[in-house]
Amino acid sequence: MVASDLTPELLEIGRALAAERGARLEWQEADAEALPYADGEFDRVLSCVGVMFAPRHRAAADELVRVCRPGGTIGLVNWTPEGFIGQLFATMKPYAPPPPPLWGDEEHVRALLGDRVTDLVLRRAVVTVDRFAAPEDFRDYFKAHYGPTIAVYRANAADPERVAALDGDLADLARRHTEAGVMRWEYLLVTARRRG
Numbered sequence: 001m002v003a004s005d006l007t008p009e010l011l012e013i014g015r016a017l018a019a020e021r022g023a024r025l026e027w028q029e030a031d032a033e034a035l036p037y038a039d040g041e042f043d044r045v046l047s048c049v050g051v052m053f054a055p056r057h058r059a060a061a062d063e064l065v066r067v068c069r070p071g072g073t074i075g076l077v078n079w080t081p082e083g084f085i086g087q088l089f090a091t092m093k094p095y096a097p098p099p100p101p102l103w104g105d106e107e108h109v110r111a112l113l114g115d116r117v118t119d120l121v122l123r124r125a126v127v128t129v130d131r132f133a134a135p136e137d138f139r140d141y142f143k144a145h146y147g148p149t150i151a152v153y154r155a156n157a158a159d160p161e162r163v164a165a166l167d168g169d170l171a172d173l174a175r176r177h178t179e180a181g182v183m184r185w186e187y188l189l190v191t192a193r194r195r196g
């Protein structure tokens with residue numbers, strides 16, 4: 001089994017977690033838009049909120065299908081545009097547009113995979129998050145650790161008023177999506193079989 005990601009620092013974290021949990025994986029740096037694997041090399045090709053961040057969606061979809069053997073399974077978890085992380089992206093848009101998470105949109109995924117797959121199942125589901133005691137804690141964590149949010153703050157760093165406005169908007173967003181200390185983040189679960 002191979003685990004790949006574009007960012008070496010994140011591979012290191014994955015490697016440490018896998019070792020801790022006894023999972024045996026090969027870790028490789030790779031771009032989802034140009035995977036260094038042979039056609040049909042894998043029985044299963046999975047991505048958990050990963051491939052959705054590659055900017056050229058069509059190229060990434062082509063690679064997912066290419067490296068899966070005919071009859072093999074493709075499985076994806078993608079944040080939806082309407083769910084919490086989609087709304088996080090919408091909130092950051094006026095400050096420096098991050099791309100919307102379209103891999104969480106059913107029609108977009110259907111069009112990307114096309115008739116190269118069969119048994120396509122698209123199901124929305126929710127992950128509950130109770131790690132943030134206050135909306136500001138969510139904002140500060142994402143400001144420090146979440147790539148797309150770090151990038152938007154960086155783009156506005158010279159303008160303290162915009163930084164303060166973004167601080168307020170992100171805390172408000174988190175507040176609106178928190179009920180009794182629990183946030184609900186919607187994702188799209190995609191499964192498909194590569195056409196044989």
Ligand SMILES: C[S@@+](CC[C@H](N)C(=O)[O-])C[C@H]1O[C@@H](n2cnc3c(N)ncnc32)[C@H](O)[C@@H]1O
Pocket residue numbers: 004005006007010030031032033047048049050051053054055
């Ligand atoms: C939210 S993290 C998810 C990481 C991991 N899949 C998990 O479930 O914990 C998104 C990941 O997508 C990776 N990523 C972004 N663009 C990529 C690309 N073009 N090719 C491969 N990985 C990419 C980032 O490096 C980051 O690790």
